[in-house]
Each structure stands twice: as C-alpha cells, then as structure tokens.
Amino acid sequence: MQEEIYKIKKEILQKIVPSEHRQITIESLAKKLEQKTIVACKEQGIDAVVRVEGSVAKGTWLSEEPDIDVFLRLPVTIPRRFLGEISLKIARGVTEGSEQIERFAEHPYLESIIEDTRVNIVPCYDVKLGKWLSATDRTPFHTDYIRKYLNKKLQDEVRLLKQFMKGIKCYGAEIRTGGFSGYLCELLILNFKSFSETITAFSEYESRVVVDIEDYYAKCSKELQQVFTEPLVVVDPVDKLRNVASAVQEQKLYEFIGAARAFIRTPNRQFFFPPNQSLSTEILKKNIKERGSCIVSVTFDRVEAVPDILWGQLYKAKRALRRMISRDGFKVFRDDVWSNGEGENTIIFELENCARPSVKKHLGPPLEKRKECEKFLTKYLNNNLVVSGPYIEEGRWVVEIHRNISGISQLLSEKLKEGGRKNGIPEQISQAMRNKLTIHLNDKVVESQTCNEDFLEFLSSFLTGRPFWLESS
Numbered sequence: 001m002q003e004e005i006y007k008i009k010k011e012i013l014q015k016i017v018p019s020e021h022r023q024i025t026i027e028s029l030a031k032k033l034e035q036k037t038i039v040a041c042k043e044q045g046i047d048a049v050v051r052v053e054g055s056v057a058k059g060t061w062l063s064e065e066p067d068i069d070v071f072l073r074l075p076v077t078i079p080r081r082f083l084g085e086i087s088l089k090i091a092r093g094v095t096e097g098s099e100q101i102e103r104f105a106e107h108p109y110l111e112s113i114i115e116d117t118r119v120n121i122v123p124c125y126d127v128k129l130g131k132w133l134s135a136t137d138r139t140p141f142h143t144d145y146i147r148k149y150l151n152k153k154l155q156d157e158v159r160l161l162k163q164f165m166k167g168i169k170c171y172g173a174e175i176r177t178g179g180f181s182g183y184l185c186e187l188l189i190l191n192f193k194s195f196s197e198t199i200t201a202f203s204e205y206e207s208r209v210v211v212d213i214e215d216y217y218a219k220c221s222k223e224l225q226q227v228f229t230e231p232l233v234v235v236d237p238v239d240k241l242r243n244v245a246s247a248v249q250e251q252k253l254y255e256f257i258g259a260a261r262a263f264i265r266t267p268n269r270q271f272f273f274p275p276n277q278s279l280s281t282e283i284l285k286k287n288i289k290e291r292g293s294c295i296v297s298v299t300f301d302r303v304e305a306v307p308d309i310l311w312g313q314l315y316k317a318k319r320a321l322r323r324m325i326s327r328d329g330f331k332v333f334r335d336d337v338w339s340n341g342e343g344e345n346t347i348i349f350e351l352e353n354c355a356r357p358s359v360k361k362h363l364g365p366p367l368e369k370r371k372e373c374e375k376f377l378t379k380y381l382n383n384n385l386v387v388s389g390p391y392i393e394e395g396r397w398v399v400e401i402h403r404n405i406s407g408i409s410q411l412l413s414e415k416l417k418e419g420g421r422k423n424g425i426p427e428q429i430s431q432a433m434r435n436k437l438t439i440h441l442n443d444k445v446v447e448s449q450t451c452n453e454d455f456l457e458f459l460s461s462f463l464t465g466r467p468f469w470l471e472s473s
Contacts, residue, residue: 005196005267009160012272016159018063026066029115030056033094037070037121040090049073049126053139055182058146060158062166068119070094071139073126080134084108087123094121104306106135129238141238146186160195160272161185167272168259168469170252176311178249180256187213187234187244203260209233216240255467262469274468278457281450285443287463293333294354295463296408297445298416301436302343303428313426314339318347320424321412325349328411329356334465338458345432346455348462354441355407359387364397373397412439 018026030052041048054069055061072087084107091110092100099113109122124136132138150158162185165171173181180188191211192198202209210224212235217224224233228243232253236242263271279287288295298321303310314337322332331352339345364380365372380390380399389399405411415423416437419430440448449455 002196008267008269008272009195011269012160012163013156015273016062016064016163017156018061018066022063022066026056026061026068026117029117030068030070033068033070033114033119033121036094037072037090040093041072043093044086044090046072046086046090047075051140051143053122053143054120057143058150058186059152059155060146060150060162060182060186062159062162066117068117069139070119070121071136072121072123073140074123076125076127076133078125080107083123083125083134087121091121095119102306104309132239138236138238138242142183142236145237146183146190149190150186154189154193157189157193157195157198158182158186161189161198163272164195164199164259164263165256167270167274168255168467170256170259173247174311175308175315177252178247179252180248181244184234184244184248187211187237191234199260199263202257203264205257207231211235213237214240259467259469268469270471271469276457277460277464277468278453279460279463281446281456284446284456284459284463288442288446291463294351294408295348295442295445296351296354296412297346297348297440297448298412299344299346299438299440299448300429301345301432303345303432305428307341309428310339310341311337313429314345314347316424316426317420317429320420320426321347322349324415324420324423325351325408325411329360330408330411334462336458336462338455340454344452344455345429348445348459350462351408354409356403358403358406359400360403362399362401364390364399366396367392409439409441413437 034050034052037050041050051057051071051073052068053071054067056066056068061067072090074083074086078086088102088108088110091112095110095112095114101111103109103111103120107123109120112119112121122136122139124139125133127133127137129141162171162182165180165185169177170179171177172179173184188198188211189195191213192201208231210233212218212224214235214237216235217240227241230243230246231250232245232248234244236244259271303313305313318335318337322335326332333350333352335347335349337347364376367373376397377390380386380401383401385401387400387402390397392398405414416425416433419425419434421427421430425433438448446456446459449459
C-alpha cells in the first residue's frame with residue numbers, strides 16, 4: 001500500500017511542482033510587480049512597505065496556478081474607510097493595460113491578469129504582531145512563519161495536500177467553497193509532517209481535530225474549549241485567538257474525512273485529478289424520469305456583486321426557498337446552487353413530488369380555548385374552501401380545505417413574482433428575480449441548458465449524488 005501511495009505521490013508531484021524555468025518566470029514577474037508597486041506608492045506620496053506574500057513567496061504554489069499576491073503595508077494613520085480607495089488607485093496604475101477586476105474581502109482590492117497570471121494587489125496595515133487593525137494584517141506574519149519552518153520537502157507535501165483538496169473540491173476558503181485555505185494546508189503539513197500523515201490523521205477522525213503547533217493551550221485545554229467550538233481547530237501560530245480553520249464548513253470537513261479514508265483504502269490518482277462527470281443530455285433526462293422524484297430549477301438574472309457577496313446571497317436565497325417550500329407542504333430531499341458568476345444563477349431542488357394533494361388538513365384551536373374556537377368556527381363554518389368539517393379530532397377543531405395552488409411551479413411563481421422578499425430572499429437576489437425569473441421542472445431543466453457544459457456537469461454531479469472518489473475506492 002505504501003509503495004502504491006509513493007508511486008502516486010511521485011507522479012502527481014511531476015505534474016504540480018513548477019519547473020525551474022517556470023519558477024524563474026513567475027518569480028521574475030512577482031519581483032517586477034513588487035518594484036512597480038513601490039515606485040507607484042512613492043509617486044502617490046504613500047509610505048508603504050511592499051512585499052510579495054502568499055504561496056509564491058512561500059514556495060507552495062501549484063505549477064498551473066501561480067497567484068501572485070502583492071501586499072501594501074500602509075501606515076496605521078490612514079483611516080480604514082480610505083484603505084481600499086488608496087490601494088485601488090495604486091493597483092490600477094501598476095496593472096494599467098491588463099484585465100482588472102475589483103474584488104472585496106474585508107475591504108476592496110484589485111485582481112488583474114498579467115502574462116496569463118492572476119495578480120492580487122491587497123492593502124493591509126503595517127502593524128506589530130498582535131496589533132491587528134484589519135484581517136489582512138496577519139498575512140505578512142503568516143508568510144514569515146511558514147518560510148521559517150517549511151523546507152523544500154515540506155513544500156512539496158503541501159502541494160500534494162492542496163492538489164488532493166482541489167481534486168475532491170474542498171480547497172479554497174472563499175464562501176463559494178467553504179473549504180481549506182492554502183495557509184491551513186501549510187499548517188497541517190507543518191504539524192503532521194507529510195501529506196500521508198495528514199490524510200491518515202483525518203481518516204481517524206472521531207469527534208474533533210485540534211492542531212496547536214505553538215502549544216498555546218497545552219496547559220489550559222479548558223480555555224481552548226471555551227475559545228473555539230468548531231469541529232476542526234487549527235490555532236493560528238501568529239494569533240492564538242484565531243482558528244485558521246473557522247471558514248471550513250462542516251460539510252467540507254466531513255467530505256475530506258470521507259475522501260481520506262477512501263484514499264487510504266484504495267489509493268488512486270483520480271483523487272488529485274478527477275474525471276469529468278458530465279453526462280449526456282439524454283442520460284440526464286432518463287435519470288430524472290427513472291428516479292420518479294421532482295427536479296425543479298429556479299433561474300434568475302445577473303447579480304451585480306463580487307464573488308463572496310454573490311455566493312453569500314445565493315446560499316441565503318437557497319435556505320429561504322427551502323424553508324418556504326417545506327412550509328407549504330413539499331418534502332425537500334436535496335438542494336444546491338450553481339452560478340457562472342457572469343449572469344446565470346440557478347438554485348435547484350429535488351422534491352419528493354412536483355405537486356401536493358389538492359386538499360390539506362388544517363388544525364384549529366383546542367376546545368379549552370373558547371374564544372379562539374369561536375373565531376375558527378366563524379371563519380370556516382360557511383367557507384367555500386372547506387371540503388370537510390369543521391369537526392373535532394383529539395380535542396381540537398379541524399377542517400380540510402382546498403389548496404389554491406398544488407404544483408411547485410405555480411407556488412414558486414406566485415411567491416417570487418415580487419422577488420420573494422417577504423419569504424426571506426436577500427435584496428440583491430430579489431431584484432434579480434424581479435428582472436428575470438424562469439422555473440423549470442424535470443427534463444425541462446436539462447433542455448433549458450443543453451449548450452451549457454458547466455451547468456450540465458453540475459447537474460450530473462447533483463443527480464448522481466455520489467462523490468467520484470467512492471468509485472475509486
């Protein structure tokens with residue numbers, strides 16, 4: 001088994017470790033951007049410390065994804081409300097002539113594409129250790145810490161863990177993914193000493209994983225329990241009050257644990273580079289027909305928002321719709337969200353049925369509440385919607401009444417025609433729904449996206465429901 005894992009690791013490393021030429025190219029570009037940013041800061045009269053941070057600075061980047069992060073460490077005298085504005089102005093000048101995308105974390109920053117490489121120019125404050133004024137202030141200290149302890153062998157182990165996480169779709173701390181960040185992967189390797197040991201440790205998960213490299217809580221475990229409540233705790237070596245794994249959704253943690261167990265049971269290269277799971281439209285429609293449930297998609301207009309805001313709103317809208325659908329008598333099996341980030345957004349559900357019975361049972365007040373009983377009888381005694389009753393059942397009044405709407409499509413159309421704000425849909429999603437809303441059922445979900453390969457792959461995964469790595473194990 002260990003020999004097979006060794007062979008797989010060797011093969012994967014050949015694909016993900018940058019060649020010497022590639023490293024020289026990226027490091028040269030990073031240095032050039034760093035120098036241009038220093039000059040731009042001086043021209044603007046800004047006294048900033050400029051340095052490349054992130055995976056390129058730490059030597060843990062993957063050969064096909066060399067994101068370059070240039071950080072501006074700005075004076076603490078600059079008010080927070082101006083931090084993003086100042087850095088954006090500098091960044092636009094440095095990357096002039098390239099594709100520029102304004103992003104937003106705690107404050108705005110600029111993403112650019114230069115020489116086919118993604119470049120982020122990010123502001124933070126030039127603070128002393130522990131004197132944080134913004135979330136990004138820790139990043140330079142993270143870089144220093146990792147560079148101090150991570151040798152070349154461990155850098156490659158980090159790369160293996162990152163690629164494994166990418167393969168099982170657990171990599172990335174952004175809201176869309178809710179997975180493991182690059183820094184988190186680096187700390188896990190520092191703690192467990194290798195990719196294999198990290199995988200083994202998580203495969204043995206029973207209740208909670210706690211990693212405290214600096215032993216801040218070695219003699220005070222009760223304090224750790226009070227400070228951190230998450231199922232995965234990785235204490236930040238540069239800030240003992242911060243859990244580096246706090247952004248990891250429980251679902252992603254459990255998916256990693258499941259995949260780790262599957263990999264140890266049956267090592268396979270596909271964990272790192274998964275196969276395309278997209279099914280043909282004919283097979284998708286056959287799958288939907290044979291399963292006998294109800295697949296419903298809610299598709300709406302473009303949402304003008306940066307990715308983290310967009311995905312946060314999409315997930316809130318999904319939860320609101322699920323509550324609404326369940327409250328109205330439909331049984332929801334599963335749900336998910338798809339977006340291409342450029343104008344197409346879809347929330348999809350699998351329901352037990354596309355329609356409910358045309359009659360529903362409505363419970364009235366118990367007999368001991370006399371006033372409420374009188375009101376109930378007054379309302380329903382001569383009501384045209386009543387099919388049966390009022391009658392007494394188990395000590396309370398009951399009626400059976402007609403449903404005005406029995407189908408899920410009609411229900412969603414009715415509830416969302418004004419954007420669904422009354423049902424908890426976030427404002428930006430609500431506005432997009434008011435602009436354009438389309439509801440499809442079953443095979444129409446497929447037919448509406450016949451030429452959209454990305455959506456069809458998403459739908460294939462949704463319908464299959466089984467992670468690809470179970471096939472490998």
